[in-house]
Amino acid sequence: VFGNAAYEAGNIGGATLGLEAVFGTSFINYYPGIIGVFAFLLLFLGNYRALEKGFIVLVLVMSLSFLITALITKPDMVGILKGIFIPSAPEESLLMIAALVGTTVVPYNLFLHASLVGERWKSKSDLKAARTDSVVSILLGGVVSMAVIVAAAAIPDKQISNAMDLAKGLEPLYGNFARYCMGIGLFAAGVTSAITAPLAAAYVADSCFGWKTGLKNFKFRIVWMTILILGVIFMSLGIRPIAIIQFAQVANGILLPVIAIFLLWAVNRTSVMGKYKNSTGQNIAGLLIVIFSLLLGTKSILRVFEVF
Numbered sequence: 292v293f294g295n296a297a298y299e300a301g302n303i304g305g306a307t308l309g310l311e312a313v314f315g316t317s318f319i320n321y322y323p324g325i326i327g328v329f330a331f332l333l334l335f336l337g338n339y340r341a342l343e344k345g346f347i348v349l350v351l352v353m354s355l356s357f358l359i360t361a362l363i364t365k366p367d368m369v370g371i372l373k374g375i376f377i378p379s380a381p382e383e384s385l386l387m388i389a390a391l392v393g394t395t396v397v398p399y400n401l402f403l404h405a406s407l408v409g410e411r412w413k414s415k416s417d418l419k420a421a422r423t424d425s426v427v428s429i430l431l432g433g434v435v436s437m438a439v440i441v442a443a444a445a446i447p448d449k450q451i452s453n454a455m456d457l458a459k460g461l462e463p464l465y466g467n468f469a470r471y472c473m474g475i476g477l478f479a480a481g482v483t484s485a486i487t488a489p490l491a492a493a494y495v496a497d498s499c500f501g502w503k504t505g506l507k508n509f510k511f512r513i514v515w516m517t518i519l520i521l522g523v524i525f526m527s528l529g530i531r532p533i534a535i536i537q538f539a540q541v542a543n544g545i546l547l548p549v550i551a552i553f554l555l556w557a558v559n560r561t562s563v564m565g566k567y568k569n570s571t572g573q574n575i576a577g578l579l580i581v582i583f584s585l586l587l588g589t590k591s592i593l594r595v596f597e598v599f
Contacts, residue, residue, distance in 0.1 A: 295492040299522025302488055303327065306481025307526065312474030320527075327523035330485040334506075334515055342486070342506075343411075349483045354435050356476030361438035363465045363472070364445035371441065391436065392547065392584065401550060403491035406498070418567070435480075442473065485522070489515035548585040555581055 307322040333345055380388055404425070412421050446461065461469040493514040497503070502510055555577045558569045569577065 295488045295518050296521035297525065299485060299488045299518050300525035302481055302484035303330075303522050303526045304481070306478050306485060309474045309476070309478030309481055312477060313471055323523050323526040326482060326485060327519060330482060330489070330519060331516070333486055334489065334519070335512070342490075346483060346486070349479045350431070353476050353479035353483065354431060356472045356479065357435050357438040357442070360461070360469055360472040360476065361441040363469050364442055364461070366441045366445070371437070375437075400487060400491060401554065402495050402498075403487055406491075406494040415567075439476075442469075485519070488522070489518040492518045548581060551577075551581045551584050 303323050303326050306326045307319070310322045310325075311319055333342065408421055412418075442461065445465075461473060493511045496514045497511055500510075502508065505511065555569075555574070557563055558577075559574065561568055
């Protein structure tokens with residue numbers, strides 16, 4: 292729960308980078324507060340259905356913005372397909388890979404997803420719809436991540452340390468439209484995450500302490516308000532957004548194996564899953580994911596402490 296506060300600073304930092312790309316740096320000190328107020332209002336005033344609709348709008352804006360930006364760069368589709376099926380990466384990019392995994396499969400979102408699924412679907416007959424929803428969401432997340440990488444790769448011989456580097460690098464080659472698309476996408480992505488991190492922390496606290504409350508319960512609100520306020524404060528301390536985001540994402544990439552092992556254990560317990568416990572094929576796939584995340588997390592820790 293407390294770790295989400297650090298990650299929340301990164302979420303607000305992402306949205307801040309988006310506003311910076313669109314509006315510049317004149318009011319950059321006010322951006323974290325503006326984003327915090329926007330996220331606060333959505334969480335405080337909304338119910339589950341309202342939040343769901345808000346998420347859909349923000350995710351669509353984010354997805355379209357990043358996809359349009361990537362398409363503007365006219366990428367090498369053959370090269371992209373080759374990279375998908377025959378991946379390769381330089382050794383020095385290991386922490387970046389861990390960060391990418393950490394931001395694509397955020398551990399706290401696993402708990403948030405489980406809680407929201409329980410809110411939306413109530414019976415076993417809804418299992419197929421829930422699985423379809425998960426598959427679509429995961430695929431969309433992967434496509435969006437690839438679109439951002441494609442857009443960044445289109446900038447020749449440049450070191451990208453923040454969104455302005457990316458936006459300014461795209462602007463001379465593809466015009467203002469590319470810069471604004473990237474900025475809007477970053478803002479939508481940051482705001483979406485700035486809502487989910489406090490919400491996830493509140494749901495975890497709700498389950499741990501057995502409150503069994505709703506979105507409008509006082510204790511539930513206190514938790515997400517605390518995470519949101521701490522995120523705004525941390526972001527306002529003057530630390531570079533990109534540093535906060537990378538640190539949080541690497542930390543999540545390292546934490547992921549622990550969560551994955553626990554989940555694999557849980558979904559194999561008949562007392563928990565009943566007849567829906569994992570099949571042999573699902574266990575093989577799950578074990579491969581655990582091994583991959585464990586190796587990546589271990590090597591990332593060693594790299595952080597400069598063991599090699």
